[in-house]
């Protein structure tokens with residue numbers, strides 16, 4: 001099987017602080033892979049590096065065979081990234097934002113239209129899609145941003161805490177959306193500090209703490225290995 | 241290219257928001273209104289002024305004086321009373337701003353060359369601009385009277401002599417020299433022309449630099465504040481395009497904004513200056529002296545201006561990255577405004593060549609000085625320093641853009657603010 005993403009010995013220092021201390025993992029095509037761990041574990045740092053925003057201190061990252069250091073532009077064409085804390089241009093209408101972003105990925109106007117149409121479906125905002133983003137609630141913005149990330153059917157979608165700051169209902173909707181649209185060929189790398197919600201969403205998870213990957217596998221494998229009922233218990237036992 | 245247009249369109253749209261349009265309209269109308277008001281005042285001041293005259297002398301000379309005043313564009317109201325007090329009352333009621341009292345025996349005494357005084361009373365009825373021209377008016381009236389009397393005297397004693405030639409026997413012809421060109425014309429007119437040319441340009445320049453820098457700095461800071469920058473930086477478009485699109489859109493919007501303000505400002509200024517019909521001669525004199533901008537001159541000045549704007553934009557974009565949000569970005573703009581103000585004020589109040597060495601060097605280092613200096617140098621035909629200035633600005637711009645692009649493709653664009661706040665936190669602890 002082809003690995004969409006290969007990470008080997010990835011380290012990142014912020015000054016004296018070692019945020020990542022050499023992590024390695026691979027994601028196969030069509031997988032939903034989750035980095036789970038507490039706040040400050042280094043999840044966002046890892047995702048930002050893979051999304052070409054930060055440069056690694058050490059280690060190797062490859063997306064579909066493109067080296068992160070040598071061909072960041074190539075990687076940007078293949079991925080889409082949903083930041084943990086993100087906003088959209090408040091003066092744009094939802095549909096304008098989708099069109100603006102789609103134009104960067106589409107190669108012709110027809111394709112832009114197709115992307116926007118799919119984005120509108122994913123966002124599921126009805127008529128509100130034609131309102132100014134400044135009038136949206138937090139949940140609506142997050143849905144719009146998720147739609148933006150998935151509409152172009154990227155090879156790799158990098159979603160940093162896709163449900164962060166949302167209520168139970170909105171989180172559930174977002175999880176369902178991710179699962180539905182991933183069926184169509186996108187590979188997903190996501191992060192979460194909510195270990196329970198991840199269990200139902202991911203094919204495989206890696207437990208990360210203090211810049212180190214403690215263990216990884218399918219939720220089922222991990223629960224059996226640690227004799228736990230859920231991933232939260234797995235994590236607690238893995239830390240010790 | 242399609243992607244770049246997409247970006248440029250969005251950047252421009254972001255900048256043209258309701259706030260900008262409202263403040264534009266507001267400022268424009270404010271200028272317009274003030275200009276119209278000033279124009280009205282100037283018109284009032286220029287209209288023939290009313291003078292009340294109490295002629296106690298009733299001689300041929302005093303009647304002649306009244307005619308002389310009429311032909312000098314004053315509106316004379318002859319009063320018929322005999323005593324001053326009621327004359328003042330009548331003058332007050334008539335609305336005239338000046339009362340002239342010609343005493344008894346004035347004509348006889350003056351023609352015998354015994355000078356005698358005419359009393360004038362000026363009514364101050366307000367503090368508007370026409371009221372401030374009081375002393376000018378009194379002077380003009382007395383000059384008219386004196387002229388009339390001396391002309392009459394000369395005609396009487398020396399018939400056949402033209403009083404004008406007797407009073408001003410020497411005539412002069414003015415020439416002005418600039419470099420190796422000579423033209424006949426008044427030096428006062430020529431230098432006021434140069435001044436008007438070289439004050440108008442700096443104001444435009446100042447406005448454009450300030451507005452476009454403000455645009456670009458808020459364009460970057462807004463991306464940070466709205467948390468859209470991270471997403472934008474992962475989009476498949478060359479990072480340099482992001483920098484250029486922001487600079488270009490801000491440059492364009494800043495240019496248009498400054499242009500609209502300028503039109504408003506022109507209204508305002510023309511209100512004060514009045515549409516003074518400059519003697520048609522000044523144009524030909526200036527042309528002869530080579531003081532008018534030639535098409536090449538305009539081109540060189542345009543290049544100089546453009547580079548100064550680009551330097552401002554590049555500086556602003558770097559400062560914008562440093563800013564945490566829109567508010568702190570506005571504060572960071574101050575250094576740029578300052579840098580643009582220094583050459584502006586120096587060019588207004590002083591001449592570059594007469595400055596001391598340290599100040600000259602300081603001005604040279606500031607990229608924004610060069611278009612100010614260029615506008616004067618080009619008029620005077622000194623192209624060499626202008627070209628040096630252009631080269632210097634180009635080098636500075638290249639360095640700044642290189643820096644900006646470096647920052648945009650490094651971690652700093654996202655972590656800069658964090659590092660800053662950490663440093664300041666450390667400072668507090670120590």
Ligand SMILES: Nc1ncnc2c1ncn2[C@@H]1O[C@H](COP(=O)(O)OP(=O)(O)O)[C@@H](O)[C@H]1O
Pocket residue numbers: 014017019037038039040041042043044045046654655658
């Ligand atoms: N820009 C930055 N500068 C300095 N330290 C940072 C920066 N971003 C994150 N960190 C530090 O790196 C560590 C990992 O952070 P992060 O990757 O955001 O964790 P997570 O996303 O798992 O909560 C934390 O200790 C955080 O304080």
Ligand SMILES: [Mg+2]
Pocket residue numbers: 040043044045084161
């Ligand atoms: Mg995080």
